[in-house]
Amino acid sequence: MAHPLIPQITDLANPIAADLGLELVAVVFHTHERPPSLRVDIRNLVADTGLQDCERMSRALEAALDAKELIPFAYALEVSSPGTSRQLTTDREFNAFAGFAVEVTTDRAWDGKTEWQGQLIRRDDTKIYLSLKGRTVEIPREVVAKVYLHDK
Structure with a gap:
């Protein structure tokens, strides 16, 4: 708290x-x-x-x-400074770290999972786009709790 x-x-x-x-x-x-x-x-x-x-x-x-x-x-x-292992929150950060490994956690299960690890493609007004082994996954922003840079 x-x-x-x-x-x-x-x-x-x-x-x-x-x-x-x-x-x-x-x-x-x-x-x-x-x-x-x-x-x-x-x-x-x-x-x-x-x-x-x-x-x-x-x-x-x-x-x-x-x-x-x-x-x-x-x-x-x-x-x-929050450093490089920080949470991504702004459009500027999402643009700057496109192509980087990220971990996305959701506040409730989406597509059977609450944690996603992949390569950040981009974020728009409604979704976060990740590449998971070459497959694009679109996670609705309303279920996303946090997005962090991830050390592979």
Whole structure:
């Protein structure tokens, strides 16, 4: 279950990221760690996400969090890039990783399965297209839970 502060932190972080030319990918609060760790994943919209992007976002978000006093206890802020083993979510990612191996999980069985591994062909408004040993499989987007890059 996500920490109850996540929606407020996300609402605060989204415009900061946008102002810096970045995209907010994920926010996770690990309260079981000591000190608790707030992890924010970002992506540069026009280039590879670099250390400078993470530093700019970290400084700006830290100042905003301190000003809002959203988190009433000590915590560690970690801003990073989601890396290459990430979940594909945007049209840009689906286009960039066409031809790569992916794993698709569905929230309910479709064609008798809930997990699919194959080569990403493309995604459109209604389906995700995979190549499975040369055969094209069309998975309706409404049943898709997640799509991840997959290491063969």
